[in-house]
Every structure is written in structure tokens, then in C-alpha cells.
Amino acid sequence: MTELHHQTLAELAAGLKARRFSSVELTRHFLSRIERFNPELNALVTITGEQALAAAAKADQQLAAGAGGPLTGLPIAHKDIFCTDGVLTTCGSKMLSNFVAPYDATIVEKLSQAGVISLGKANMDEFAMGSSNETSFFGPVKNPWDLKKVPGGSSGGSAAVVAARMAPASTGTDTGGSIRQPAALTSLTGIKPTYGRVSRYGMIAFASSLDQAGTLTQSAEDAALLLGAMAGFDPRDSTSVDTPVPDYTATLDQPLAGLKIGLLKEFFEKGLDEANGKLVRDALKVYEAMGAKLVEVSLPNLPLSVPTYYVVAPAECSSNLSRFDGVRFGYRCEKPVDLLDLYKRSRGEGFGAEVKRRIMTGTYVLSAGYYDAYYLKAQKIRRLIANDFERAFGEVDVLIGPTSPTPAFDIGAKVDDPITMYLNDIYTIGANLAGLPAMSIPCGFLGGLPVGLQIIGPHFGEAKLLNVAHRYQRETQWHREIPQAYR
Amino acid sequence: MSLTRKDVENIAHLARLAITDAEMPEYVDRLSKILNLVEQLDAADTASVEPMAHPLKDQVQRMRVDEVVDSDRHEKYQRNAAKVEAGLYLVPKVIE
Numbered sequence: 309m310t311e312l313h314h315q316t317l318a319e320l321a322a323g324l325k326a327r328r329f330s331s332v333e334l335t336r337h338f339l340s341r342i343e344r345f346n347p348e349l350n351a352l353v354t355i356t357g358e359q360a361l362a363a364a365a366k367a368d369q370q371l372a373a374g375a376g377g378p379l380t381g382l383p384i385a386h387k388d389i390f391c392t393d394g395v396l397t398t399c400g401s402k403m404l405s406n407f408v409a410p411y412d413a414t415i416v417e418k419l420s421q422a423g424v425i426s427l428g429k430a431n432m433d434e435f436a437m438g439s440s441n442e443t444s445f446f447g448p449v450k451n452p453w454d455l456k457k458v459p460g461g462s463s464g465g466s467a468a469v470v471a472a473r474m475a476p477a478s479t480g481t482d483t484g485g486s487i488r489q490p491a492a493l494t495s496l497t498g499i500k501p502t503y504g505r506v507s508r509y510g511m512i513a514f515a516s517s518l519d520q521a522g523t524l525t526q527s528a529e530d531a532a533l534l535l536g537a538m539a540g541f542d543p544r545d546s547t548s549v550d551t552p553v554p555d556y557t558a559t560l561d562q563p564l565a566g567l568k569i570g571l572l573k574e575f576f577e578k579g580l581d582e583a584n585g586k587l588v589r590d591a592l593k594v595y596e597a598m599g600a601k602l603v604e605v606s607l608p609n610l611p612l613s614v615p616t617y618y619v620v621a622p623a624e625c626s627s628n629l630s631r632f633d634g635v636r637f638g639y640r641c642e643k644p645v646d647l648l649d650l651y652k653r654s655r656g657e658g659f660g661a662e663v664k665r666r667i668m669t670g671t672y673v674l675s676a677g678y679y680d681a682y683y684l685k686a687q688k689i690r691r692l693i694a695n696d697f698e699r700a701f702g703e704v705d706v707l708i709g710p711t712s713p714t715p716a717f718d719i720g721a722k723v724d725d726p727i728t729m730y731l732n733d734i735y736t737i738g739a740n741l742a743g744l745p746a747m748s749i750p751c752g753f754l755g756g757l758p759v760g761l762q763i764i765g766p767h768f769g770e771a772k773l774l775n776v777a778h779r780y781q782r783e784t785q786w787h788r789e790i791p792q793a794y795r
Numbered sequence: 796m797s798l799t800r801k802d803v804e805n806i807a808h809l810a811r812l813a814i815t816d817a818e819m820p821e822y823v824d825r826l827s828k829i830l831n832l833v834e835q836l837d838a839a840d841t842a843s844v845e846p847m848a849h850p851l852k853d854q855v856q857r858m859r860v861d862e863v864v865d866s867d868r869h870e871k872y873q874r875n876a877a878k879v880e881a882g883l884y885l886v887p888k889v890i891e
Contacts, residue, residue, distance in 0.1 A: 410871045503850045517850060546857050547849075615835045626810060633811075635884050637875035646887050648811075656813030661821075664812055668803070668822065669829050671810040682833065687846035689839050694847060727828055743850025767851065 312337045313473035314790070317382055317530040320476055324371055324381045331371065331381030335364040335425055338383050342427065342474045345794065349450045351459075351468035353388055354396045355428040363425045370423065379537055380423030385469045385478040388429035389436055390416050390521075391510040399512045400432040400444040400462075403638045403658035413510025414545065415479060415521055415538045422537045427475050431465030434660045435629065436486055436514045438462050439732040442723050443662040450719070451494060452791045453757055457716035460490030466524050467494040472794040477525040477534055481511060483518045484617055485711075485736025488748035491524050492711035492760020495750040495789055497777065498524045499531045502767050503743035504549035506535075507542035515624035516547070518617075518740045527787055528749065528777035532556035535770065551768060559771045560778040565599030567776070570704035573606040575735055581714045587752040587759045588710050594783050595708070595776075603704055607696035612689050613737045614730060619673050619686035620741070625663075626670025632658065665726065694742040701766040706776055710735055711748040711760035735762060745770045749777045750786040758789075796834060797827045 312334055315323065323329055339357050346352050360383060367381035391397050391409035393416075398404045412420070420426070433443040441449040441464025449464040451457040452472040459468045463480030467490035470478050480487040482500035491498025499522045506521040513519060523534045536557065541550040569592070576585060592602060634640040634654025641657050644650035659667070673682035700707060713734060722729045739746035744764055751761035761780075765773045781787050798806075803823050807814045814822060869882060878885035 407875055410868065410875070504854070517848065543859065547854070549851065549854070609839065612836060612839060615833045618829060619833055619836070630811075634877065635886055636872075640877035644887050647889050649813075650887055651811040652808075652813040655811055656815075659812070661818075664814070665822065665825055665829065667810050667812065668806045668826055672798075672806050672826070672830070673833075675806070675809060682836075684846050685836050685839075685841060686833075687848060688841035688844040689836055691844050691847035692839065692841070694850065726825055727832055730832070741850070 313341060313476070315476070316526045317476050317533055318527070320382055321378055321533070327371070331364040331367040331425065332361060334381065335360050335383050335427070338427055338475055345472050345474055348455065349452060349468050349472055350447055351431055351449050351465040351472065351474065352385060352428040353398060353431045353446045353465070356395055356426060360425050360427050367423050367425065376423050378533060379419070381425065382423070383425040383427050383475060384419070384534070385427050385430045385466065385475040386416060387432055387463055387466045387478065387480050389432060389481050389512045390479060391512070392416055392426065392429065395429065397429065398446070399436070400434040400446060401659065401663070402445040403632050405445060405639065407637055411510060414507035414542045416510065419537055424537070430463070430469055430478055433462035433464065434663050435512070435625070436462040436481055436483055437625070437662050437666055439485065439489055439729055440719070440722065441465065442719065443660055445660060448719050451716050452794055453494065454716065456718055457757065458493070458719050460493035460712070460716065462486040463490050463524060467491060467496055470496055470524050470526065471791060473790060477523060477530055479521060479538070480524050481519060481521050482740065483514050483621060484740050485733040487522045487524060488711050488736050488746060488760065488762060489732060491748040493716040493758060495758035495786065496524050497526065497528050497531050497747065497749050497787060498522065499535060499747045499770070499773065500739065500745065501535060501539060501770050502745045504547050505539050505745070505768065505770065507545040507548050509542055509544040513628040515621040516628060517624060518621060528774050528781055529557065529560060532560055532774045554771050556771050556774050559775050562775050563599070564595065564776065564779050567595070567600040567706070568704040569595055569600050569602050570605040570700050570707040571602055572610070572707055572709045573604055574610045575709035579713050579731070579734060580710055583754050584710060584714060584759055587754065588761055591751040591761045591780065592708065594780060598779060598783070605700045605704060605707070607693070607700060607738070609689065609692040609696050610738050613693055613741055614734055616686045616689045616693065616741060617733070617737045618669070618730060619682050620690060622666040622670035623674050623683050624670070626667045626674065629663070629667055634658070662726070690741050693738060697738070697742045697744060706769070706772060707764040709762050711762040715754050715757035715759055739764050743767065745773055747773050747777055749780060750789070752786055796830050798823055798830065
């Protein structure tokens with residue numbers, strides 16, 4: 309039998325159905341890998357072994373009775389941004405280092421109802437603010453492909469846990485690239501759905517007009533399975549969209565002959581590592597061989613996406629994070645002299661430097677006299693960027709380009725320079741500003757480090773994205789690569 | 796654009812963040828750099844553009860009927876609070 313940790317969710321589901329192994333055996337296997345590898349990778353901040361085994365035993369009973377759905381008995385890890393009832397939920401912050409969530413996030417509840425087992429909670433950049441997982445209060449996560457390198461961020465723990473096969477899949481969130489960039493840097497398939505496709509209820513808010521939950525998996529097929537169980541209308545999230553969820557697995561194999569692929573001119577210009585760009589072009593040849601047509605398209609306002617994002621996201625973050633006041637939950641400073649001191653010191657001591665920078669940037673751009681010049685201006689440019697995408701999707705079915713300008717960089721290399729760090733997200737932020745679904749899939753290696761291919765689609769085009777990704781994964785084996793030390 | 800130390804002290808106060816004297820120069824430097832990045836936006840012509848507040852077209856804020864849908868779970872919620880007494884959150888004295 310193939311090692312359990314070499315199998316995708318789809319393969320493991322078939323094994324469970326055929327009773328080749330039980331969910332308890334499967335869960336034990338991954339828990340023992342976590343015990344062995346997590347200390348060196350720091351990918352999980354909380355491990356819920358006991359609860360996982362209890363849930364697995366329940367799943368086995370269901371499977372034995374011939375009941376259960378396609379995901380029953382499969383273990384995964386949740387990003388520690390999702391509230392999990394009775395389990396520590398830290399968001400990578402000292403502020404929430406003692407916070408035991410009193411309820412489940414909608415996606416946690418939905419997956420649990422589908423029989424999915426949670427192995428634990430994945431490390432992340434503090435409040436999802438970062439592109440390297442170095443801003444976590446619980447320390448950096450190591451990239452399983454090279455322990456000196458970052459795994460990307462903010463869903464860095466979610467990426468490392470799957471890359472090292474300590475879990476077959478994980479959940480993540482993406483506000484400016486936080487699923488796609490770590491997926492690219494660790495050779496995984498990551499999808500950020502359309503804004504509003506997946507409920508944000510119980511997902512700790514960073515920038516509410518950009519945040520969206522998604523998955524990190526070994527294949528597009530697995531993403532289709534997991535996303536199908538997470539997506540859908542939720543009355544508890546006021547921005548959740550009431551549109552039926554198609555069966556994403558049903559259209560995975562559709563042929564791509566005649567598919568029009570847009571190549572973003574702006575993505576292949578300055579900033580892209582040359583060798584990285586060559587791997588992306590090689591992937592495009594695979595698509596051409598399948599009968600797709602390549603069309604160059606230009607999105608003239610796209611180069612403004614980074615500055616636009618760094619007004620909109622901090623503004624929303626400063627507002628969202630005002631709820632952390634040291635009173636109702638979260639960290640409280642010692643011996644406050646008065647209420648103002650309690651607020652200021654609890655927040656000053658409870659938040660890390662990057663979070664404080666973003667709160668202050670947001671406070672500044674929203675303050676009297678600056679609102680029009682910064683926030684309103686950014687919202688107008690956001691519309692121009694969204695219009696550019698809309699025009700492009702009038703001509704092409706999907707847009708393809710790089711996910712990240714370079715492969716994984718050294719831990720510590722960019723941590724002292726926020727601007728260089730922000731520019732990592734140059735290719736991913738556009739999809740968040742326009743609310744579009746986007747994916748990253750593995751397309752090769754540079755010096756032993758993975759490189760990702762980004763696919764962006766029109767609103768609610770998840771099924772097409774997954775189809776485009778799956779067909780590539782039928783032609784190539786990059787997504788099957790596992791780091792040497794974790795095989 | 797460059798922020799002064801006084802600017803940053805004022806922003807930190809508005810944001811209710813205690814920043815130590817030792818940390819302050821770094822925040823002045825880095826926040827100034829972030830604002831320099833953001834200033835690229837000035838170059839774009841946005842004269843007749845509607846600001847975009849929601850990433851999806853024609854989405855409106857959904858409303859629901861104003862009725863109680865949640866049960867009283869304050870005891871569970873208050874387990875996460877630093878100081879609670881008789882169902883109330885305790886803070887330093889506000890009114891003399």
C-alpha cells in the first residue's frame with residue numbers, strides 16, 4: 309500500500325470507503341508525523357490529538373454503517389484564524405494567546421458536519437499580516453523544502469503542515485495573497501475563492517472587504533472536494549453571497565481546447581525573476597499543447613495595486629482591531645492606572661510591531677483631513693483596477709501568470725524592511741481588490757525551491773479555475789513532489 | 796512624505812497604542828516609508844471615478860428582521876475576560 313501521507317484527500321477518501329484503513333489509523337498516522345516533525349517546523353501552534361481521535365472513531369462508525377459523505381474521516385489542519393469552540397484560537401498574536409473560542413467558525417462547523425477531523429491549529433503571521441510567517445507571536449514557521457527559508461505567509465503554518473505531509477490538506481485565508489503565496493513557496497495547490505463565496509463568520513477579521521477563506525491542498529481535485537464543503541451562503545456573514553455552489557468535482561476533467569488564456573503584460577515586466585518567469589512560460593506551453601490559446605492583455609492600473617492595498621487594508625484593519633481593548637477578551641496589561649492606560653498598554657503590549665504599523669497607517673489614512681487624499685483615492689483606484697480585470701475577462705476565460713516574484717527567501721532577509729516585504733504580494737493583491745477567485749499551483753523548481761503558477765478567473769469562476777488547474781496536473785507531476793526529509 | 800515624531804505620537808494616541816520612547820524612531824521611519832509607497836496613488840487620474848466600497852457589483856447590505864436569534868451565553872463568553880464580577884466586566888474606575 310502507498311504510504312498514507314503520500315496520498316491525496318481523494319485517494320484517502322477512496323481508501324476509507326473501501327475500508328483499506330480506518331479513520332483512526334489515518335488520524336494516528338498524521339498525529340505521529342506531527343509529533344515527529346512539528347518541533348522543527350513550528351507549523352502548528354495547537355495540536356488537538358484527543359479530540360481528533362474521538363472524531364475519527366465517530367467517523368469510523370459512520371463509515372462502517374455505510375453512511376457518511378465524501379469527506380468523512382479525513383483529517384486536516386485549520387489556520388489559527390478560525391474560531392474553534394473550546395480550543396485555543398490565537399491568530400498568531402500575544403493578544404489572543406489565552407483566547408479559547410466560545411463558538412465554531414462557519415467553515416469549521418461545516419467541515420466538522422461533513423465528517424472532517426481537525427488535527428490542530430496552524431501557525432500564521434500575526435492577525436494574517438505578513439508574507440513570511442515571521443510576524444507570529446509563536447515564532448517563524450520553517451519551509452519544509454529548506455529550513456532556512458520562509459514558507460510564505462500569512463498562511464505559512466497551513467502550508468508547511470501540508471508540504472511536510474503532517475496533514476493531507478489545510479484551511480487558510482487570503483487578504484492579499486496569504487493562501488496563494490505560501491502555496492507557491494511550498495509546492496501546494498492553493499485557492500482563494502470569490503469574495504463572499506465562503507463565510508467569514510468566526511474568521512478573525514483583518515480587512516473585511518478583502519478577506520476570504522480557502523484551502524491549501526496537494527491537488528486541484530482535493531481543492532474541489534474541500535471547497536465544495538466549505539462554500540455557500542451563510543446568514544451570519546452579511547457579505548456572504550446567496551448563489552448556489554456547483555459540484556466543483558464534476559467539471560474537473562473538461563477539455564481545454566479553445567480556452568483563452570490571458571497573459572498579463574504587467575506581470576511579466578519588471579520585478580519578476582527571469583528563471584521564475586521561464587517556468588511560468590513552460591507551463592503556458594503545456595496549456596498550448598492542450599489546445600488553449602494565449603492572448604496578451606494589459607491591465608494598466610494593476611501596478612497601483614500594492615499602494616492601493618496598503619491604504620485599504622490598514623484602514624480596515626485599524627477599525628477591525630479596535631475591538632481588542634483588554635476588557636472583554638484577550639490580553640490585559642498589568643496594573644492599569646486608568647481606562648486609557650488599560651487600552652493603550654494592553655494594545656501596545658499585546659500587538660506585535662507589524663500589526664501596530666498597520667493599525668497606525670490605517671488610523672492615519674482615515675483621520676480628519678487625510679481621508680479624501682488617501683482612503684477615498686484608494687477606493688477610486690480600486691475601482692479602476694477592478695474595471696481593468698472586468699475588461700480582460702471580456703476577452704479571455706482566465707488570466708495566468710506568476711504567483712510570487714521569487715521562490716522562498718531566507719528567514720530574516722526582509723523582516724526589517726516592510727516595503728520589500730509588501731512587494732512580495734505584487735501579483736496576488738489585484739485579485740483581492742477586485743474580489744476575484746484565484747489559485748496557485750506548482751509549476752517547477754528553482755535551485756530546489758518550488759515555484760507557483762497563478763490562475764485568476766472571473767467572479768464565481770472557481771469551477772473553471774479548478775478545471776484549468778486539474779488538467780495541468782494530469783499532464784505534469786510537480787504537485788506530487790514531496791520534500792526529501794518528509795517522504 | 797515624512798512624518799515627525801509628534802505626528803506618530805498623535806497617531807499612536809488616536810489608535811490607543813502605547814509606544815515606548817525606544818520604539819518611536821523606528822515607527823517614525825517605517826510609517827514614513829509606507830506613506831511614501833502609498834503616494835504613488837497621487838499620479839492616477841480619478842476625477843470621475845466612483846469609489847468602490849464592495850468588491851462585487853450590485854451588492855447591498857443585507858438586512859434581517861430584528862428578532863432575538865441567539866441565546867444568552869454570557870457566562871461562556873466572559874470566561875475569556877481578564878476581570879469579571881457578578882456578570883460585569885471590570886475596568887479601572889472611570890468616574891470619580
